[in-house]
Amino acid sequence: MFKEIVELFKQDVWKNNTILVQILGLCPTLAVTTTAVTALGLALTTTIVLTISNVTISMCRRIIIPEVRIPSYILIISTLVAVTEILMQTFMFTVYESMGIFISLIVTNCIIISHAEAYAMKHNPFMSLLDAMFVGIGYTMIMILVGSIREILGFGTVFQGLNKLFGEYFADKYLVVLPADKTLIIAILPPGAFITIGLIIALRNAISRS
Amino acid sequence: MKPIVKGSIITGLYLGILTCLCLSIIVAVHEKTYETFVKTAEKERLNKQMAEMLPGIKYNNDLIKSCKLYSDDTITNGEEYEFYTAYKKGRPVGYIIRSNTMKGYGGAIELLTSINAKGEILQVVIVSQHETPGLGDRVLPANSNWLEEFRGASLYNRKKFAITKDGGDFTYVTGATVTPRAIVNAEKALLEYFSKKGNRMISDKSCIQND
Incomplete structure (x- = not known):
């Protein structure tokens, strides 16, 4: 059991990392990683949705009719996303505003549906919960990494705007790495996202090969 | 009734029920939170208007x-x-x-x-x-x-x-x-x-x- 969990952790975080190896769900990854904080916000939201959907689908796996399992996943996931969106609108308005349409686009994030199909349908709720959390850890790590690199190069700061996620205490808690006139605008434009992710994938491949 | 027809009817009913269930969850959450949301959005709009009235001033409290x-x-x-x-x-x-x-x-x-x-x-x-x-x-x-x-x-x-x-x-x-x-x-x-x-x-x- 314990061995199984460790193996699952290794798989989800490193060997089969959703962004770096499976290259899944790239659209939000590329679009919202302009700063570390928005990246973190979307990663956390995705993780929460993924966790609830994995557990729900795993609990319902015996009553889901196999022929229509994909429409069932879509219904369940879109309900979860709609509910999450409404709750965020109400209780975390500033976060909601800064992530905009990408919250509703979590529905189309193939990470969630692929884990429903490939994992939750075949395992018990507890293992599905762990799977979702491990995938979430792997996903969040890479999102923060890409977001930080782009923010440092593009704005010269890291974690600016943390107060939007965690309250006013964090309003001034960010690092200035580069002076504002030494930044690279391309880092916060879409090509910057592709280049950054490409370099990280290359780095990961180099590490796992050696 | 042919089994394939029966199967289709059951599947159809199943998807129908699932859809109703999902929709009612969304409607319930929406009903519960709508009022709070309108208030927050109004507050946020006011906050933005206020922030625009203080050009060039950096502050860190909730106006x-x-x-x-x-x-x-x-x-x-x-x-x-x-x-x-x-x-x-x-x-x-x-x-x-x-x-x-x-x-x-x-x-x-x-x-x-x-x-x-x-x-x-x-x-x-x-x-x-x-x-x-x-x-x-x-x-x-x-x-x-x-x-x-x-x-x-x-x-x-x-x-x-x-x-x-x-x-x-x-x-x-x-x-x-x-x-x-x-x-x-x-x-x-x-x-x-x-x-x-x-x-x-x-x-x-x-x-x-x-x-």
Whole structure:
């Protein structure tokens, strides 16, 4: 059991990392990683949705009719996303505003549906919960990494705007790495996202090969 | 009945029930939270409008929460009005104050003024007025940029805080002196009140919307 969990952790975080190896769900990854904080916000939201959907689908796996399992996943996931969106609108308005349409686009994030199909349908709720959390850890790590690199190069700061996620205490808690006139605008434009992710994938491949 | 037909009916029913279930969850959550959401969004809109009134000022508190009520015979004519204070590291760096004047041609004119810590006006917004269309209402931003003349004005950098007809340097439109004069004098009264009272203007009476 314990061995199984460790193996699952290794798989989800490193060997089969959703962004770096499976290259899944790239659209939000590329679009919202302009700063570390928005990246973190979307990663956390995705993780929460993924966790609830994995557990729900795993609990319902015996009553889901196999022929229509994909429409069932879509219904369940879109309900979860709609509910999450409404709750965020109400209780975390500033976060909601800064992530905009990408919250509703979590529905189309193939990470969630692929884990429903490939994992939750075949395992018990507890293992599905762990799977979702491990995938979430792997996903969040890479999102923060890409977001930080782009923010440092593009704005010269890291974690600016943390107060939007965690309250006013964090309003001034960010690092200035580069002076504002030494930044690279391309880092916060879409090509910057592709280049950054490409370099990280290359780095990961180099590490796992050696 | 053929098994394939039976299977299809069961599958159809199953998907129908699942859809109903999912929809009712969404509707229930929406119903429960809608009112709170409208309030938050309104607050956020107000916050943004306030932030725009403090150009170039960096502050780190929630302006809406800083809202206090004050009242004065000259600048609010006895009405209870809001004023907001922007703080940076506990030090006040800007104020947004609502005031009014009864000297307008058509009765009360309500104003929202933002002032920096040095006592200079940053921006003046006319909240409500009943001036004569085409004459008095030329001061509105829709008709002219007259309100821009207040930018940076303070009691110390104007030899006389008045319209040109009264010996100051705020312009006015011939034939419509009442409105500009009323507004200029109201701003002067506000600045005088502000320089006299300064931070002591801060009352403890919080606005109702904080609750």
